[in-house]
Amino acid sequence: MSIKNEALPNRDVVLIKINGGTFLAVACDSAGGVGEKERDVVKVSPYITGRFTCRVALMELLAIGAKPLTLTATISCEPSPTGEGLLKGIKDELSACGLDDIPFAVSTEKNIPTCQTALGVTTIGIASEAELRMGKTKSGDIIYCLGVPKVGNEVFLDDPDIADAMAVKRLLAFSEVHDIIPVGSRGIKGEVEHLAAVSGLSVRWERFLPVNTEKSAGPSTCVVFTAPAGLEIKGLRPVFRLGTLA
Template sequence: MRNALLVDKNIIVTTDNSGGIGEKEQDIVSATDRLTAYYSARVTLLEQWAANAEPFTTLIHNFSGHESWGKYVQGVKDLFQEAGVPCPQISGSTETNMELVQSAVAVTMIGKREEHVSMPDGQWFTYGAPLVGEEVLVHADEVASIRRIKQALDDQMIYRVWPVGSQGILHEMRRLMNDDDLNAESELDLRKTAGPSTVVLVEIPLEKSLAAEKLFGNLLRKIDFK
């Protein structure tokens, strides 16, 4: 697992937050509340998948005011629609006593972990590109597709998916391999933040590599370890 909490053997809790991104005048990055919630939910869902779990409940922690609630809910629904899976029940809370000058939201998912089946080692690739802030909006075509990731998981085209966070691809590879001295080569910047997990690591079985290349296109890049 990556950043997930395991509860009672098979319950997985994951979460992600966003601050200073939204529709308020003093936000650092201007984006719709709907899109902001979508990307926070995206990271949270990828964390569920990294733990081999599927969410059955979503909680939205809204610090942006009552008017943002419906937009945040729709952003979460957009994510599950893109993934092609039913949206789990949504609940949460809104801060209405204090009015913040910047937007803030967190999305938490509770899911059930499936039994892990041991697989032979595959080849690790990156899918997507590391983007942050305005780059996510400008280069949306370089963001790893949730629908394609889900399709690849369902078709056993990939063994595992591992989202990349603010410390970059190399940091996540070292965590994944439990090797702080690991080094790798890629055409991507391995140390750049990936914002809302715009790039992910995927482990692909050798016999599925051609099918994966066809599905993911030129956003799929092999990682060479040194």
């Protein structure tokens, strides 16, 4: 596998070779108009916005096999109360993923009043070339989906039908699992078709699909992954078979 210092195609991740076979990995996510401010479109607490924005950036990093080292939180709102709520969500998401001690930098808007919630989270990690989970998909692999695509007001924190960062970590424990891709706004179909294209393969979709493959998955409420036929994924639900790559 040859990896250049570049952004991965259509992924919010950049890999930078720092020495030998070691790579720095940088991933990011942003949220705007999601909170409790006057002009927010989706009305949820800043805490929820902080958790899900942090979650997406972590999932992107973990999905390629990188170990998170630090993150930044760019808060385009006042430090209190919105900033405090966002930061509490970020800290609790890190804790839920077993990353309580990870250091991070924070910036808030202290000069200009804002009428919408806006947050950007960047995660930085490290991985050896041998640890990277990308470019592993092979002809004959089955395409699976973990979680259900949901967006906007459909999304809530304790929904058992959505994926999270810990689910990605559990998938990484299966050596048979090849590529893992968090699904975002372009939906399952877009992610699978792109994976097939970069792998030089084509998709044979199941005749009856159990989820809407064209729907946005919002804050990565589902992930697609590839593995050989016959793999048993225990302890993770819901998992759906979507098709075959050939």
